[in-house]
Amino acid sequence: MANHGYLPRDGKRITAWQIVKGLRECYGLTTGFSIFLSYVTWIVLRKVGPVDLYEIGKHNAVEHDASLVHHDTPAGETYAPIEIDRELLDEFVKEARTEVEVDVPSSDPEKTKKEKLSLLTIADVGRARVRREKQSPPLSKFHAEIARGEVAIILGVWETKTKEVTGTRMDWLKLWLGEERLPEGWRPTKQVGMFETMKRAKGIKLASEAVRREEGATPEQ
Structure with a gap:
């Protein structure tokens, strides 16, 4: 999504709500589904505020083998x-x-x-x-x-x-x-x-x- 401008292109300080908007606008996911995916990711990562995009790739959080x-x-x-x-x-x-x-x-x-x-x-x-x-x-x-x-x-x-x-x-x-x-x-x-x-x-x-x-x-x- 960052490559197409739906998220900050530098991948820095991304909020959960920016992910929600990106999923809706980029892929057409419903608002409820986008909220679920985004905020569950933050919960699994044990984050509250903004994250850098690379943090979502933390192994065995939402990322997997x-x-x-x-x-x-x-x-x-x-x-x-x-x-x-x-x-x-x-x-x-x-x-x-x-x-x-x-x-x-x-x-x-x-x-x-x-x-x-x-x-x-x-x-x-x-x-x-x-x-x-x-x-x-x-x-x-x-x-x-x-x-x-x-x-x-x-x-x-x-x-x-x-x-x-x-x-x-x-x-x-x-x-x-x-x-x-x-x-x-x-x-x-x-x-x-x-x-x-x-x-x-x-x-x-x-x-x-x-x-x-x-x-x-x-x-x-």
């Missing part, structure tokens, strides 16, 4: 790595196995054209979470919920529906994760709330459990 695109935090380090691991990003991109055709505007306002897109589905995210969690230290139930919830939010923000499948555009997701910027010209056109996000997160959990059963592993409790 088994990130889809970051290395795990090395032993003894207080803050998580911020660099994107390109190999992890590429592995995540490969999880999007559904290709669809969608109508997009053309230069002629009376017409549309077809464009092929790769969509990331809830099942894909479930598979990706299992893969990363096998490579990392065990997550607590709290951090496992956060890990699922993070992706569940963006699945809602960029939700794309066809007659056959619902997912999220992987080209946009790759841009957002890999370059930390939003798609050119994109603005939120709908609100994303807490309860629909919880429903998606539960879907990711069920998808992960199905993968673990297929692999003969014990499903998460």
Whole structure:
């Protein structure tokens, strides 16, 4: 959000309310959901006043191991790595196995054209979470919920529906994760709330459990 001016670009002395406004304006989260996410973060960090953005990356506060695109935090380090691991990003991109055709505007306002897109589905995210969690230290139930919830939010923000499948555009997701910027010209056109996000997160959990059963592993409790 700082890269697009929704938060101070220097990442300094950010208030919980600035995060609330940023989540609403940048991603279209509802006010209630934005307040919940922001103030719970401050509670977990044990903060009252402003924080610098790097503090939100304190390891095992809201930050966690088994990130889809970051290395795990090395032993003894207080803050998580911020660099994107390109190999992890590429592995995540490969999880999007559904290709669809969608109508997009053309230069002629009376017409549309077809464009092929790769969509990331809830099942894909479930598979990706299992893969990363096998490579990392065990997550607590709290951090496992956060890990699922993070992706569940963006699945809602960029939700794309066809007659056959619902997912999220992987080209946009790759841009957002890999370059930390939003798609050119994109603005939120709908609100994303807490309860629909919880429903998606539960879907990711069920998808992960199905993968673990297929692999003969014990499903998460």
